[in-house]
Amino acid sequence: MAGSRARGAGGEGRRGPFDPRLLHYAAATRRYLGLSVVLGTIATSLLVVQAWILASVLAGVIAGHESLHTCAPRLGFLAAAICLRGLVAYLAERSAHGASAEAKSQLRVAVVDHLVAPGCGADVDAAKVALGATVGLDALDGYFARYLPQVFLAVAAPSAVVVAICGIDWLSGIIVAVTVPLIPLFMILVGLRTGELIGARQGRLDALGRQFLDAVVALPTLKVFGRAQVQARAMQQAGDQYRSATMDTLRLAFLSSLVLELLATVSVALVAVAIGLRLLAGALTLDAAFFVLLLAPEAYVPLRNLGASYHASADGVAAADRLFEILEQPLAEPRGTSGARVASVGRLEVVDLSVQRGAGAAKVLDRVNLSVDPGEVLAITGCSGVGKTTLLSCLLSMTEPTSGVVLVDGVPLSVLDRSWWFEQVAWVPQRPHLFAGTIADNVALGRQGASWGAITQAIDDAGLTSVVESLPDGPWTVIGETGVGLSVGERQRVALARAFLRDAPLLLLDEPTAALDGATEAVVLAAIGRLVERRTTVMVAHRPSLVRLATRVVELEPASTVAR
Numbered sequence: 001m002a003g004s005r006a007r008g009a010g011g012e013g014r015r016g017p018f019d020p021r022l023l024h025y026a027a028a029t030r031r032y033l034g035l036s037v038v039l040g041t042i043a044t045s046l047l048v049v050q051a052w053i054l055a056s057v058l059a060g061v062i063a064g065h066e067s068l069h070t071c072a073p074r075l076g077f078l079a080a081a082i083c084l085r086g087l088v089a090y091l092a093e094r095s096a097h098g099a100s101a102e103a104k105s106q107l108r109v110a111v112v113d114h115l116v117a118p119g120c121g122a123d124v125d126a127a128k129v130a131l132g133a134t135v136g137l138d139a140l141d142g143y144f145a146r147y148l149p150q151v152f153l154a155v156a157a158p159s160a161v162v163v164a165i166c167g168i169d170w171l172s173g174i175i176v177a178v179t180v181p182l183i184p185l186f187m188i189l190v191g192l193r194t195g196e197l198i199g200a201r202q203g204r205l206d207a208l209g210r211q212f213l214d215a216v217v218a219l220p221t222l223k224v225f226g227r228a229q230v231q232a233r234a235m236q237q238a239g240d241q242y243r244s245a246t247m248d249t250l251r252l253a254f255l256s257s258l259v260l261e262l263l264a265t266v267s268v269a270l271v272a273v274a275i276g277l278r279l280l281a282g283a284l285t286l287d288a289a290f291f292v293l294l295l296a297p298e299a300y301v302p303l304r305n306l307g308a309s310y311h312a313s314a315d316g317v318a319a320a321d322r323l324f325e326i327l328e329q330p331l332a333e334p335r336g337t338s339g340a341r342v343a344s345v346g347r348l349e350v351v352d353l354s355v356q357r358g359a360g361a362a363k364v365l366d367r368v369n370l371s372v373d374p375g376e377v378l379a380i381t382g383c384s385g386v387g388k389t390t391l392l393s394c395l396l397s398m399t400e401p402t403s404g405v406v407l408v409d410g411v412p413l414s415v416l417d418r419s420w421w422f423e424q425v426a427w428v429p430q431r432p433h434l435f436a437g438t439i440a441d442n443v444a445l446g447r448q449g450a451s452w453g454a455i456t457q458a459i460d461d462a463g464l465t466s467v468v469e470s471l472p473d474g475p476w477t478v479i480g481e482t483g484v485g486l487s488v489g490e491r492q493r494v495a496l497a498r499a500f501l502r503d504a505p506l507l508l509l510d511e512p513t514a515a516l517d518g519a520t521e522a523v524v525l526a527a528i529g530r531l532v533e534r535r536t537t538v539m540v541a542h543r544p545s546l547v548r549l550a551t552r553v554v555e556l557e558p559a560s561t562v563a564r
């Protein structure tokens, strides 16, 4: 599989000068490649024309049988050719940046689409994705603007130059034809080593990113346990390793540029010596000599540029490679896309439900059986780690049971349309996640297009009004990454407010009052009491005050369930 070949070091996945997966995942590349071929052909033709005009003018003027006046029309053409080459270079640069921006955006969208696809597993390396899809991918600019246009030119220009020179002087043509392939040969050798170095460098960058993410998230814990300095030293070490890997790559880049330059210079010198000797012997005309001398270096320029831009673009290609790795991970068979629904949520049944997280691991849930009638308020209790949250997750259809089934009104949950099912459920998780945005935005997540009145009502129902009023911008206060933080209890109430706003027939609550003080709990309990009145509810509950709201209690035990 292409994916397994690409796995491991970023550079290993690189195949040849062009990765066809780029065409597949970033359609913008196709149009750009077509345009590059057209512009490259024009640029190469202009190059030959320019050398021919310049050679004839120089030879005429130096030999003394032409004056500036007689050369004027050709000089005009020369100026036009130079201007046209400038225009072609401008168009190439412009299209390269446009295509690069478009391809990057297409790759990012493809990765996000893949990650949110129903069959995508949850075990994603966050640091790797974040780095690869942001700054990593930005390095593709060099690949598009410098490397890709040179790939075509590196084939077209030397061929055109060799043909043009052979038409005038076959010996020089042969020297160029023999020496030009030495450059790609050397580049392939360098490329193999560069791939390894870039792969190692990306690995170091990943490690650094992961460590940084960990340190930021766990800073208070690290401080309290006196490990902040150790973590800082570990990060410094990772930074040093990254720096040394970067220096290795740069060293190779400079060295290979030097050798390529040397190869090209020696080759042109060989052509020049051969021309000089035949010019002295009168075997070659002056204008032919000028033409060959002006054109010969141009056979090596695109190849040298290709070599130089290879290093500039390798980072971007390695980042794209790693995104391809993610994109090539097979998706599981998508569940719940059949559009199947039931008329109403009705009776919920859990039949012989077992969950095992990973082969060889102990079962989290072992043949659990329970049922919830419409309108019933079921409280699930049990010791910590017994699998209460896992059971709710199965009901939510976020966790796939190892065996057994959840029936909704007699229909297996696994065949029901997943999006429809999510619409039927209001869920308050044990650790609610708040997004960077205002409090109102976070509550509004509960129902798309909810009115302002409904949002403030939900905030009020969840006992959040006093919290919101104490904040400088009220419900428009920005929370999350950039704004103020909320306490655990306040976060839980934001999640409750979402559930109030959702107004769904089935309520799944995971210890919604666990982090509340007595007074707030009373407010929230009253609100939950109102909320559960018309709905089927399954709630994980520890506190007697919450359990009292239930019409039935089920205690989850490690091996079986016992109703009381």
Ligand SMILES: Nc1ncnc2c1ncn2[C@@H]1O[C@H](COP(=O)(O)OP(=O)(O)OP(=O)(O)O)[C@@H](O)[C@H]1O
Binding pocket: 357, 364, 382, 383, 384, 385, 386, 387, 388, 389, 390, 391, 430
């Ligand atoms: N993502 C996960 N990967 C692997 N194991 C998990 C995962 N989530 C939970 N577990 C394991 O499953 C078991 C049940 O976890 P669960 O969160 O369902 O317990 P719980 O009854 O809700 O506990 P608590 O009352 O502490 O919230 C635990 O032993 C836990 O280690």
Ligand SMILES: [Mg+2]
Binding pocket: 388, 389, 390, 430, 510
């Ligand atoms: Mg739990």
